[in-house]
Amino acid sequence: MVKKTSLSESVILRDEFKRKFSLWELYRSFVLTPRAMSKLIGNNKNKLVDKHFVERLQLAVTEVNGCAACSYQHTQIKLSIG
Known part of the structure; x- marks a missing residue:
């Protein structure tokens, strides 16, 4: 008998692509995120990049990084915008 799980449970339980990040990678992500976010916001305001394309990207x-929480959140956003 196959147990049915919700989408969030299946994402959290997924372990085939779990990747561990180093402290250096974590630090760089915090340092580079504000600039990247400002660029994304600017591109969105100027309509330079389609938001559907950004979400697919x-x-x-x-998916490559294997972050269950990010995967779940991006999937929910994509489902909400179509």
Whole structure:
């Protein structure tokens, strides 16, 4: 008998792509995130990049990195915008 799980549980329980990040990678992400976010916001305001494309790109990067929380959140955002 196969146990049915919700989407969030299945994402959290997924372990085939779990990647551990180093302290250096964590530090760099905190240092570089504000600039990247300002660029994303600027691109969004100027309509330089389609938001559907950005979300698909974020889903792809999240899948490569294997972050369950990010994968769940980006999937929910993508489902809400179509």
